[in-house]
Amino acid sequence: MNGLEGIEKTTLSRFILDEQRKNPAAQGDLTLLLSGVQTACKIIESCVRRAGIAQLYGLAGSGNVQGEDQKKLDILANDVFKEHVASTGKVCIMVSEEEDEPIIVDNAFGTAKYAIAFDPLDGSSNIDANVSIGTIFSIFRIPNPAEIKTAADATKAIMQPGSEMVVAGYCMFGSATNMVLTFNGGKVHGFTLDNTIGEFLMTHPNISIPKDCHIYSVNEGNLILWDEQTTTYINKVKNPGDGKKPYSARYIGSMVADVHRTLLYGGVFMYPADKKTANGKLRLLYEAAPMAMLLENAGGAASSGALNKRILDIVPSSIHQRVPVFMGSYNDINYINELYHPK
Ligand code: AHM
Ligand code: MG
Secondary structure, X not given: OOOOOXXXXXXXHHHHHHHXXXXXXXXXXXXXXXXXXXXXXXXXXXXXXXXXXXXXXXXXXXXXXXXXXXXXXXXXXXXXXXXXXXOOOOEEEEEEOOOOOOEEOHXXXXXXXXEEEEEEEEOHHHHHHOOOXXXXXXXXXXXXXXXXXXXXXXXXXXXXXXXHOOEEEEEEEOOOEEEEEEEOOOOEXXXXXXXXXXXXXXXXXXXXXXXXXXXXXXXXXXXXXXXHHHHHHXXXXXXXXXXXXXXXEOOOOOHHHHHHHHHHHOOEEEEOOOOOOOOOOOEHHHHHHHHHHXXXXXXXXXXXXXXXXXXXXXXXXXXXXXXXXXXXXXXXXXXXXXXXXXX
């Protein structure tokens, strides 16, 4: 007995190093890149926690490419993420929700093996109310790093379907700070930031989503705009008939928080296409695809509904492309797919 029993020993850094050691050919580039991501998330968490005191709430007075108002924290998080990821020298291109054009890191052309897409602070509408928000990221491998010579080459290299992603993850700033990530084909692990030592510790190893669960999560204020299939599904879960218990509604309006709950408790999170938004609201490269990989690797499913594709199979046609999103417990997503595409 040395008094350390019961204290989790697996830090996020150690876990990532262990993953690197599984591949004898690995040269540590991804490890370094993830360490940049980790540092960025710790700094963003500190800014989020201090926002009220440091007068970081409110609008910055600008708008982003999606035509949405930018908050001061949106801009700060974007700057922090870019700085700490680009300085690793391991990415030649970054795509951010906050920037119209791809962010080109030309001093890493020819050598950087990776590309990253991110939403620096998702759930912006919740920032000023101190409701959970988070950072989402997806990392892709550059197919031929030596051939990247121009911005156009780098942009082409990141336009990959989610199924090619190397790592998907998010960091949620809630009552605690959780980093949840998965390597392609691997398990999903959750880490909690221990502020007393400044490290993420593994608290949720091998997350597995329940196959069924009675929770639905959607902005029901859009109901009159939905298509027949989405309407049928929601009516069914609210009125299952045969004396069955109706589902409970839970909607935070921060994808990170709604997906985090879905991973842990099960259920369905959705942002469908509707009569106003032909492809829904959520962006493929840095919202839908990374969350889809996390859900699938945890045993769930993620569908684009009417597009008749797994979200992970969609090849992006533009960096800010939107897609309809239905993700969560396997059996429910299967049922939604059957509604869209009856056999
Ligand atoms: P954001 O990236 O500008 O914050 O927008 C994305 C967010 C998601 O976190 C959330 O699921 C959705 O928008 C909520 O949208 P709505 O307010 O229409 O329900
Ligand atoms: Mg977002």
